[in-house]
Amino acid sequence: MTITVYHAKNTRSMRVLWVLEELGVKAEIRSLAFPPSKRQPDYLTVNPTGTVPAMVDGPTVLTESMAICDYLAARHGPSLLVGADDPARTDFVQWLWYGESTLMTPLSRIATVSRLGRKGADIDAVLDDARGNAGVRLTALERRLEGRDFLVAGRLTLADISAGYPLHLVGLFGLDHLLGPRSAAYRDRLRARPAYQRAISVE
Ligand SMILES: N[C@@H](CCC(=O)N[C@@H](CS)C(=O)NCC(=O)O)C(=O)O
Structure with a gap:
């Protein structure tokens, strides 16, 4: 059965594409205009929340990026997961x-406000607050x-794939100065992976 993944460039669906690439699993990728709820309302029949990603695999429909990643990793190779009896499991869930x-919370705010393209002191205040917030959160x-x-x-593991997407946004939003040296080197390591590069290049 064909797995179908609904995708839009530079969204959380990159996590799913990345997992597919790491696992060597084939899927049909349907690329959507963003935001789909406004530009492709027919997509609401697949995912009523209007968000990407979504995945359809036979009767299974999932609409949370990390739930999709977990589903794929569990079925196609456990290497990206940390099992319940592994001492690293608690940290895995935390990360x-x-x-x-x-x-993602402050970065989503930046994404939404930037996409709306509004200007003004109130907008600047929201963006400054979100950038400051992201900077503090990145220290962890x-x-x-x-x-x-x-x-x-x-x-x-999927913990890195979860964090890899907001780190991608940090770069897209010109916020690399918020990254410490270890975080910048970590993102470089993730970016150097062929699976990451293939996933990020899908339009
Ligand atoms: N927690 C969800 C969030 C999904 C989400 O908000 N996706 C964004 C793109 S990264 C989206 O589709 N936004 C469009 C909208 O809210 O209409 C997940 O991890 O999949």
Whole structure:
């Protein structure tokens, strides 16, 4: 059965494409105009939230990027996961959430405000606050990476793929000055992966 992934460039669907590439799993990628809820309203029949990514695999429909990554990793090779009996499991869950919740919150705000293209003091205040917030939150990453190449378990896991997307946005938004040296080197390591490069280049 064909796996279908709904994608838009520079969105969280890059995590799913990245996992597919790391695992060597083929899928049909349907690229959408962004934001789909406004530009491709027919997509709401697939994902009523209107967000990307979404994945359809037979009867299974998932609309959360990390749930899709977990689904794919569990079915096509456990190497990106950390099992329940592994001592690194607790940290794995913590860093999975850090990427999608703690880091994404201020970066989503920047993405939305920038996309609306409005100007003015209030907009600047929101952007300044979000940038400051992202900078503080990134210090946790910098601390975590002391003596580590990856966030947990000494290897690439979904925790890195979760954090890799907001780190991509940091670059897109011209906020690299917010990264400490360990975080910048970590992002370079992620970016150097052929699977990452293939995923990020999908239009
Ligand atoms: N927690 C969801 C968030 C999905 C999400 O908000 N995606 C953004 C792109 S990164 C989106 O589609 N926004 C368009 C909209 O909200 O209409 C996930 O991880 O998949």
